[in-house]
Amino acid sequence: MARVGQVKSPAGERLSDRIAIGVLTRAFPPGLVDEVIAETGRGEKRSRLLPARVVVYFVLAMCLFFGQGYEEVARLLGEGLGDGRRSWRVPTTAAIGRARRRLGVEPLKVLFARVCHPLAVPETAGAWYRSRRVVAVDGTTLDLADTEANDAFFGRPGTGRGRGAFPQVRVVGLAECGTHAVFGAEMGPLSVSEQTLSRRLFAHLGAGMLLLADRGFYGFELWQHARATGADLLWRVRKSANLPVVRVLPDGSYLSTVHAEPDRRSRRNPVTVRVVEYTLARTGDATVYRLITTILDPQEAPAAELAALYAQRWEIESTLDEIKTHQRGPRLVLRSKYPWGVEQEVYGLLLVHHAIRHLMHQAALHDDVDVDRLSFTRSLRVVRRQVPAQAALSPRHTQQSADPHPR
Structure with a gap:
């Protein structure tokens, strides 16, 4: 029986390495995420069920689908993966929690500074x-x-x-x-x-x-x-x-x-x-x-x-207010039980907010309107709907630097 997260695709890559979450992978490309992971020393010394890159995207998705349980967020990430005959087996809550701790705060903090x-x-x-x-x-x-x-x-x-x-x-x-x-x-x-x-x-x-x-x-x-x-x-x-x-x-x-x-x-x-x-x-x-x-x-x-x-x-x-009331949700509590997790989670919220605001700015420029005329809540809903439908092949390691927002 295959271990959780280790189902293989016909090409031999793990399906967990094929996670791409649409808007967020455009805002934070895999190549950039890999650079940040290497820069902060969070790369794997051995093959893991949840590689560091996937955990970065999981934290971002967790902050996009705030209020959803770990396994539900992982399921949303895994929708559409596979070749029609296999599906990505959702990691357990305990496995995700351990992966978040291994990742730590620094990759999210550095990603925020870069983007x-x-x-x-x-x-x-x-x-x-x-x-x-x-x-x-x-x-x-x-x-x-x-x-x-x-x-x-x-x-x-x-x-x-x-x-x-x-x-x-x-x-x-x-x-x-x-x-x-x-x-x-x-x-x-x-x-x-x-x-x-x-x-x-x-x-x-x-x-x-x-x-x-x-x-x-x-x-x-x-x-x-x-x-x-x-x-x-x-x-x-x-x-x-x-x-x-x-x-x-x-x-x-x-x-x-x-x-x-x-x-x-x-x-x-x-x-x-x-x-x-x-x-x-x-x-x-x-x-x-x-x-x-x-x-x-x-x-x-x-x-x-x-x-x-x-x-x-x-x-x-x-x-x-956009972050606290609409993205997080009114009266909801951050889930992290330890200070390192709180900091990781806050940076995740800020990164997701910036990605949505970047899309809104691009749309406003395209239509030659003031970005204030666009609804953050509606944009958030659109991004959430896109995630399960936009899984795509994303190699585990990439060579290019892909900072989408150069200074």
């Missing part, structure tokens, strides 16, 4: 402010499996009734506002703040970008760290922030200064910022919004345009 970049081109509608690529930073939390390992590492939120029902991982991401493409992510325990995690993300910033951030992110040191990347900044600050008027500008904005904490009282070592204050009169909201920016010239970026542009920051909240 997940901003998508917008000059023709992409809604992605630019004048010549600047508009991006945003924000954070969220995800509920985790209620295990001792997850609880000890990630912690639980406090509630009015005591401790939360589930441990949670904190995730902070950088996303391109016009395409919702997440191109930087950091995660950690709840004890690590969004500001701390975001600082690690700023290596992804550079000249030609304009970073939007909510008031919870502002701090002098973090501002300076982001500013040093060469990106321009447009951040909301709390209404209690001390921003003295140095010079009023023709558009109604004004120049002010911010200081490090030790220099705040003496006003030494000032850093000049431009302040834009406004209310949302059309909605009847009397809240005064205060933005600070590194763009000091009002002709380069008029105050009214910056006030309108700041609304684009909501695009990253929509992006996180």
Whole structure:
């Protein structure tokens, strides 16, 4: 009797090596996956029922069909395989769990770094402010499996009734506002703040970008760290922030200064910022919004345009909602019982989201429409329907480098 996963095709290759999952293998080609596996030292020293490449695609499929059991995900991957006389025998849950542990986090993390970049081109509608690529930073939390390992590492939120029902991982991401493409992510325990995690993300910033951030992110040191990347900044600050008027500008904005904490009282070592204050009169909201920016010239970026542009920051909240509510599913809990698995699973979610958003961007360009007019939920359903029907021969080892999203 053949062992699980070892059914042979007439050509002699194992059917587990023929898994190709349509959209995801186009976004993350087998050649690239093999390179990442070799780079991270996760290649097999002996033949296994579940080779590392197949496990990478399994993790991606697990994050595409979130909420389905291990064996059901494996069955979906195996549909259509075979020569009409044989079928791929589904590995057991225990075998898949061991294979995930062997794979670890690094291949998914490196794959994310290799593929997940901003998508917008000059023709992409809604992605630019004048010549600047508009991006945003924000954070969220995800509920985790209620295990001792997850609880000890990630912690639980406090509630009015005591401790939360589930441990949670904190995730902070950088996303391109016009395409919702997440191109930087950091995660950690709840004890690590969004500001701390975001600082690690700023290596992804550079000249030609304009970073939007909510008031919870502002701090002098973090501002300076982001500013040093060469990106321009447009951040909301709390209404209690001390921003003295140095010079009023023709558009109604004004120049002010911010200081490090030790220099705040003496006003030494000032850093000049431009302040834009406004209310949302059309909605009847009397809240005064205060933005600070590194763009000091009002002709380069008029105050009214910056006030309108700041609304684009909501695009990253929509992006996180796509991942949490639609892709993962409302009120569902990540399945991984150990911290290494949580990190692997989060990277899987981000990779799948980026693949779907890449397809949506390509479709928008083809039809010359704003990508915001396309439905993420509908696109997700289309991708899910394609997977079982798109199994195809995919050699176990390939030679070419096939990065589909070069920088």
